[in-house]
Amino acid sequence: MSPTGRRRPSRRSGRSRILALLGTAALAVGGAVALPGTAQAANILGNNGFETGSLGPWSCTGNLGSVVSSPVHGGTKALAGAASASDNAKCSQTVAVQPNTTYTLSGWVRGSYAYLGVDGGGSTWTQSPSAYAQLTVKFTTGASQTSATVYTHGWYGQGTYYADDISLDGPGGSTDTQAPTAPTGLTSTAKTSSSVSLSWGAASDNVGVTGYDIYSGGSNKLLTVSGTSATVSGLSPSTAYSFTVKAHDAAGNSSPASNAVSVTTSAGSGGTTGFKQAAPYFYTGWGNPPSPSTVMSATGVKWFTMAFILSSGGCNPAWDGSRALTGGQDQTAINAIRAAGGDIVPSIGGWSGNKLGPNCSTPEALAGAYQKVIDAYGLKAIDVDIENTDEFENTVVQDRILNALKIVKANNPGLRTILTFGTSTTGPTSYGNRLIEQAKALNADIDVFTIMPFDFGGGNDMYGNTVNAAEGLKTKLKSVFGWDDTTAYAHIGISGMNGLSDQQETTTPAIWTQIKDWANSKHIARLAFWSVNRDRPCAGGGVAENCSGISQDNWQFTKITAGFTG
Known part of the structure; x- marks a missing residue:
C-alpha cells in the first residue's frame, strides 16, 4: 500500500527448527544368501544432470518438480522440487539393475532438509540451504531384484530444494525397449x-x-x-x-x-462465487495500532488485511521482514480477531521493504514461501500487494508471482488469491494491463484484481476517479477473459486511502460512503482502505501514521467499510 510511515525491514536471525526424522529400513534380500557382485563404475540413470531441459525419465509427486537454470551444480540445468506442507516433492527414476549387486547412488543437493535415497533401501539428507552438498548412498540389490527406484525429495513445509548431477554407478540390467499400450x-x-x-x-x-x-x-x-x-x-x-x-x-x-x-470448464466467477470481503488494512508494526477487537466491537467489521509479509533475508517470509510468522504481536492480533469472530488476509509485499518476489528465485520457491504463511494460520485467502519497480514493473517477477499463486491455489483447495496494484484514473496502467494479460496466459486463476485508486498525481474527485478506474479495470477484465459485466465486477476489488493521501487528495467519510454504495451496487468482491491505524481524526494534521489528517469520528471509515456486502 502507501509508503506513508512505512519502515524498511531489518534482518532477523533464522529460527531453529526441529524435525522428527524417520530412519529407513534396510533393503530386503530374499532367497539364498550370496556374496554381492561388484558394481562397475558406470552411471545408469537417464538425464542425471537435467540438461535436456525436461524432467523425463524422472517423475515428481504433486506435479511439484521443474527444471531450472539457477542454482545449478554443474552444466546449465538442475532440478527444483517445491516441497509443500502436504507433499515433499519426491522426484524418482526407476532403472533396470542386476540382482545381488552393490550400487553407489550419489548426487548434489541444496535446500533445507534435502534427501537422496532408494526405495526400500537407505537414504541420507543434509541441511544446506545456501550451497550444494554431495550425498552418497550405497545399497545391494536382492537376489531376484531387477529394478530399483532412486529418489530425491525435500521436507514438508521447508520450501524448494534443488538437486543436480545424480548418478547411480553399477551395471545396468536387462534392456526393456517395449512401450506400454495406449490408455x-x-x-x-x-x-x-x-x-x-x-x-x-x-x-x-x-x-x-x-x-x-x-x-x-x-x-x-x-x-x-x-x-x-x-x-x-x-x-x-x-x-x-x-x-x-x-x-x-x-x-x-x-x-x-x-x-x-x-x-x-464451468462458467461463473472463476471461484469467487459468494466471496465478498470488507477488509481494511491493519498494521501491528506502525502507527499506534489499536486493539482490533475494540475496532470490531465499535464498527461490526469482520475481516482485516494484515500488513505486511516481507523477506527476512532470501526466500524467507516474516511480518515486516523482521518478526517471526508466529508467536509475536501479529499472532496475538490475529488470535484476538478470530476470537471475536473475524479473520484476516495477509498482505504480501507493498510499496517498500525487502520483498519475497525478487528474492525467491523460482515460482516454486516463492510458492513455498507463500505456503509457510498459509500454513502458519490456516488461511482462506492471501493478497499479494505488487508495487514499485522491483515487482510490479519487473516482468520476470510479475510472472514469478502469478505462477507461484497458481501453485498455491492448486495445492490449497478453496484458497482465494488476490492481487493488489496501482491504477490510473481510467483503469490499469501498462504494467497493470500486462499483469492481467499474463494472469490469463499463465492460467493463474486469480480471484480478485484489486486496484488502489489514489496518489494519482493530480485531481481531487476521489469518487469519480475511483469509479472511472474501476470501470476501466472491468473493461480490461472483460476483454482479456471474455467475461460479462457481472462476472468482471465479481473479480474487482477497491483499496482506497482514508483522509489525506500522500499527494494531498482528500477522501472524506461522505465520499467513502459513496464509493461503498457504488461497490455494493456493482457487487464487486472486495473493499479495503489504508488503514485502520489512520482511522482517527486529526484535522489539519497532514499525512500521518496514526490519523487521517481530516475531521472524522474514530473508526468512521472502518464502520462504513463494514457496510460493504457486495
Whole structure:
C-alpha cells in the first residue's frame, strides 16, 4: 500500500527448527544368501544432470518438480522440487539393475532438509540451504531384484530444494525397449470453473506400467499419477481444454497417447462465487495500532488485511521482514480477531521493504514461501500487494508471482488469491494491463484484481476517479477473459486511502460512503482502505501514521467499510 510511515525491514536471525526424522529400513534380500557382485563404475540413470531441459525419465509427486537454470551444480540445468506442507516433492527414476549387486547412488543437493535415497533401501539428507552438498548412498540389490527406484525429495513445509548431477554407478540390467499400450476410454468425470477430473482404462506392458502422464494440448505435461484417474486444477473458467494421457514403464518407455477429450470448464466467477470481503488494512508494526477487537466491537467489521509479509533475508517470509510468522504481536492480533469472530488476509509485499518476489528465485520457491504463511494460520485467502519497480514493473517477477499463486491455489483447495496494484484514473496502467494479460496466459486463476485508486498525481474527485478506474479495470477484465459485466465486477476489488493521501487528495467519510454504495451496487468482491491505524481524526494534521489528517469520528471509515456486502 502507501509508503506513508512505512519502515524498511531489518534482518532477523533464522529460527531453529526441529524435525522428527524417520530412519529407513534396510533393503530386503530374499532367497539364498550370496556374496554381492561388484558394481562397475558406470552411471545408469537417464538425464542425471537435467540438461535436456525436461524432467523425463524422472517423475515428481504433486506435479511439484521443474527444471531450472539457477542454482545449478554443474552444466546449465538442475532440478527444483517445491516441497509443500502436504507433499515433499519426491522426484524418482526407476532403472533396470542386476540382482545381488552393490550400487553407489550419489548426487548434489541444496535446500533445507534435502534427501537422496532408494526405495526400500537407505537414504541420507543434509541441511544446506545456501550451497550444494554431495550425498552418497550405497545399497545391494536382492537376489531376484531387477529394478530399483532412486529418489530425491525435500521436507514438508521447508520450501524448494534443488538437486543436480545424480548418478547411480553399477551395471545396468536387462534392456526393456517395449512401450506400454495406449490408455483407453479417456473421459471427463467432473468439472468446476477451475478443475477437470479425468479417468481412463489401464494400459498394459510386457514388464509393467509404473505411471500415467496427463497432457494438455498434446505436448504440455501437467502431472503424473500412478492410478487411472486424476484431477487437473488451476484452470480458468469458461475455457476449453484438450487432454490426453500416456502410460510409462520402469524403463522410461512411453505409450502412444490415449484418445483426446475436450472439456470446457464451468462458467461463473472463476471461484469467487459468494466471496465478498470488507477488509481494511491493519498494521501491528506502525502507527499506534489499536486493539482490533475494540475496532470490531465499535464498527461490526469482520475481516482485516494484515500488513505486511516481507523477506527476512532470501526466500524467507516474516511480518515486516523482521518478526517471526508466529508467536509475536501479529499472532496475538490475529488470535484476538478470530476470537471475536473475524479473520484476516495477509498482505504480501507493498510499496517498500525487502520483498519475497525478487528474492525467491523460482515460482516454486516463492510458492513455498507463500505456503509457510498459509500454513502458519490456516488461511482462506492471501493478497499479494505488487508495487514499485522491483515487482510490479519487473516482468520476470510479475510472472514469478502469478505462477507461484497458481501453485498455491492448486495445492490449497478453496484458497482465494488476490492481487493488489496501482491504477490510473481510467483503469490499469501498462504494467497493470500486462499483469492481467499474463494472469490469463499463465492460467493463474486469480480471484480478485484489486486496484488502489489514489496518489494519482493530480485531481481531487476521489469518487469519480475511483469509479472511472474501476470501470476501466472491468473493461480490461472483460476483454482479456471474455467475461460479462457481472462476472468482471465479481473479480474487482477497491483499496482506497482514508483522509489525506500522500499527494494531498482528500477522501472524506461522505465520499467513502459513496464509493461503498457504488461497490455494493456493482457487487464487486472486495473493499479495503489504508488503514485502520489512520482511522482517527486529526484535522489539519497532514499525512500521518496514526490519523487521517481530516475531521472524522474514530473508526468512521472502518464502520462504513463494514457496510460493504457486495
